[in-house]
Structure formats: C-alpha cells, structure tokens
Amino acid sequence: KTILRGATLAAAFAATLTSAAAQEITLRGASMFDENHAFTKTMERFSELVQEKYDGDVNFDLRLNGELGVEADYVTFLQQGVAIDFTIMAPSNMATFAPSIPLMDMPFLFRDQAHWEAVLSSDVLQPLEQELADKADIMVIGYTGGGVRNVLANHPIHNLNELAGFKMRVMGAPIQAQIFSALTAAPSAISYSEVYNAIQTGVISGFENEAASIQNLKFYEVAPYLTLTRHAITVRPIVMSGKTFRNLPAPLQAAVLEAGKEAGAYGRELESREDAEKLQEMADAKQLTVLEFEDRDKLLELVVPVQDAYADSLGASDLLTSIRGM
Numbered sequence: 001k002t003i004l005r006g007a008t009l010a011a012a013f014a015a016t017l018t019s020a021a022a023q024e025i026t027l028r029g030a031s032m033f034d035e036n037h038a039f040t041k042t043m044e045r046f047s048e049l050v051q052e053k054y055d056g057d058v059n060f061d062l063r064l065n066g067e068l069g070v071e072a073d074y075v076t077f078l079q080q081g082v083a084i085d086f087t088i089m090a091p092s093n094m095a096t097f098a099p100s101i102p103l104m105d106m107p108f109l110f111r112d113q114a115h116w117e118a119v120l121s122s123d124v125l126q127p128l129e130q131e132l133a134d135k136a137d138i139m140v141i142g143y144t145g146g147g148v149r150n151v152l153a154n155h156p157i158h159n160l161n162e163l164a165g166f167k168m169r170v171m172g173a174p175i176q177a178q179i180f181s182a183l184t185a186a187p188s189a190i191s192y193s194e195v196y197n198a199i200q201t202g203v204i205s206g207f208e209n210e211a212a213s214i215q216n217l218k219f220y221e222v223a224p225y226l227t228l229t230r231h232a233i234t235v236r237p238i239v240m241s242g243k244t245f246r247n248l249p250a251p252l253q254a255a256v257l258e259a260g261k262e263a264g265a266y267g268r269e270l271e272s273r274e275d276a277e278k279l280q281e282m283a284d285a286k287q288l289t290v291l292e293f294e295d296r297d298k299l300l301e302l303v304v305p306v307q308d309a310y311a312d313s314l315g316a317s318d319l320l321t322s323i324r325g326m
C-alpha cells in the first residue's frame with residue numbers, strides 16, 4: 001500500500017512538473033546583427049507585442065551577433081524545427097527549400113517605395129508563402145525590410161562599363177546570379193559570413209547590400225565605394241517554424257500572427273526611414289564614398305527579360321504581372 005501510494009505521489013509529482021514545463025514556453029529568435037540593426041529591433045518589437053497580446057506566460061530568447069550563424073543556417077534550422085523558432089530572413093536565402101520564394105526579392109521588382117509598400121500590405125505574395133509552407137514548413141508571419149540595396153566595391157564604379165566583369169558576391173538564389181550576370185558583372189554565391197574576408201583577400205571585389213547591414217557589420221572597411229544602383233528595396237519576411245507554431249496554444253498562435261503583422265509594419269517604417277540616414281552617416285564619417293550610377297535605365301532593360309524567364313519557369317508569370325501592375 002505504502003509503495004503504491006508512493007508511486008502515485010511520484011506520478012502526480014511528475015505530472016505537475018510536466019505541466020509546469022509545458023506552460024513554460026520560450027521562443028528563440030536569431031539575428032546576424034547587434035541591437036542597433038532594424039532586424040533586431042523588429043524582433044524585439046515582435047516579442048513585446050506577443051507578450052502584450054497573450055495572457056499566458058511566454059519568454060523570448062533572442063540570440064544576436066550571428067551567434068547561431070547566418071540566414072542560410074537559420075533556414076535549415078527552421079525547416080527542421082531545431083535551434084530557433086523565428087527570425088527575419090531574405091527570401092533569396094530560402095531558395096533551396098522553395099524555388100519561387102526569391103521572386104519576392106529579386107532585383108528591380110519594385111518601381112519605388114510606394115509600389116513596394118503596396119505589394120507588402122496586400123496579399124498578392126500569398127502563393128509564394130504557400131509554397132514555403134508546403135515545401136519547407138516555414139510560415140511567413142509578417143513582412144519587414146525597406147533597405148535599398150546598392151553595389152559596394154573596393155574601387156569606384158560609375159557606369160555599366162565599369163560594372164563589366166565586377167567580381168561580386170550574390171545571395172544563394174540562382175535568380176540573383178542570373179540578374180547580375182545580365183548586368184555583365186561576374187557574380188558568385190558566397191556565404192554572407194565569408195563576404196568580408198573574401199573582399200579583404202581579393203577573392204571578390206565587392207557585393208551588394210543595404211545601409212543598415214553595411215553599417216552594422218562595417219563592410220565599408222573593406223569596400224568603401226558605394227554605387228547608387230538602387231537595384232532592390234528589401235522584402236524581409238518574419239518567419240516562424242511550422243513545427244513551433246503548431247505546438248503553441250491557440251491564443252498564443254493568434255497573438256503571434258497579429259504581432260508578426262504589426263512588428264513587420266514597425267520594421268518597414270523603421271528601416272526605410274533609417275536607410276538614407278545611415279548612408280549619410282557613413283558618408284559624413286568618411287567611411288563610404290557614395291557615387292551616382294550613370295546607366296540605371298539601361299540596367300532595367302537588361303533585367304526585365306531575365307525576370308520574365310524566371311517567372312515563366314516557375315509558372316508565376318501571372319503573379320509577376322500582378323505585382324508589376326500594382
């Protein structure tokens with residue numbers, strides 16, 4: 001009897017422990033940057049919003065400064081449902097899992113800021129999100145971004161002639177290399193974590209990036225010439241592992257979805273406002289020499305057929321037409 005009672009008590013105690021543990025939810029996020037970067041601030045805002053909207057207990061564990069690697073690592077983690085629960089990520093770093101997702105951040109997709117904002121606040125990108133959910137089990141819960149990508153080099157580039165043969169790093173999605181090849185540059189897909197060294201050692205002469213990240217990771221130290229090609233306005237989904245999401249209680253799921261949207265809007269306003277300011281700060285500090293690009297209209301002509309062929313190969317020509325028509 002005593003033994004039985006002991007066993008029952010032990011079982012009850014174990015059950016209490018388990019249910020206490022089950023209520024203790026911690027969501028881990030990852031950023032390649034420090035606390036000053038718009039992505040980090042947006043993930044912090046997301047955490048605050050979830051906590052405001054959810055009655056239960058939820059903790060956040062945000063790992064900064066690339067402690068958990070770069071986006072190419074994060075996408076694998078999210079897909080497998082290990083190490084992290086959410087992050088902010090370039091669509092072009094998710095290409096291995098969902099071939100059409102990079103369409104939403106291909107260069108020259110948006111005419112201007114207003115076009116970009118119109119697309120991101122609509123649901124036109126839904127078919128691309130669906131493919132990511134189906135093939136990678138990764139959910140888009142919001143959209144941030146808003147940085148303008150420009151060419152960054154270890155020597156001045158003013159025009160198309162000088163861009164010819166430019167050995168540059170691009171993100172892993174094939175469409176990125178196709179577009180910069182069409183501009184006659186010599187792109188290669190290199191991990192973001194290798195870019196600084198690759199420029200320093202002369203493996204490449206530069207790459208392309210937006211002000212927030214150039215400043216945060218001090219890329220100007222090795223590539224002090226920025227050419228205003230303005231070839232992309234960034235689209236950066238806030239993403240969560242489907243495996244994480246399905247394990248959350250329904251009210252927390254609802255809070256996550258609302259917070260993702262709101263944090264996205266916060267991040268878009270923040271990064272697009274700070275973009276020009278940060279360029280100016282780097283120019284004023286003589287970290288960067290900012291150069292106009294003479295042939296921007298010609299770039300567009302070279303790129304449109306590449307965009308069309310890519311969309312066609314994905315069966316996404318109608319989607320591309322809809323985006324362009326917004």
Ligand code: MAV
Pocket residue numbers: 071088089090093171192208209210213234236
């Ligand atoms: C910038 O740091 C961000 O846009 C980030 O999302 C990208 O992954 C990165 O550039 C990159 O070029 O890989």
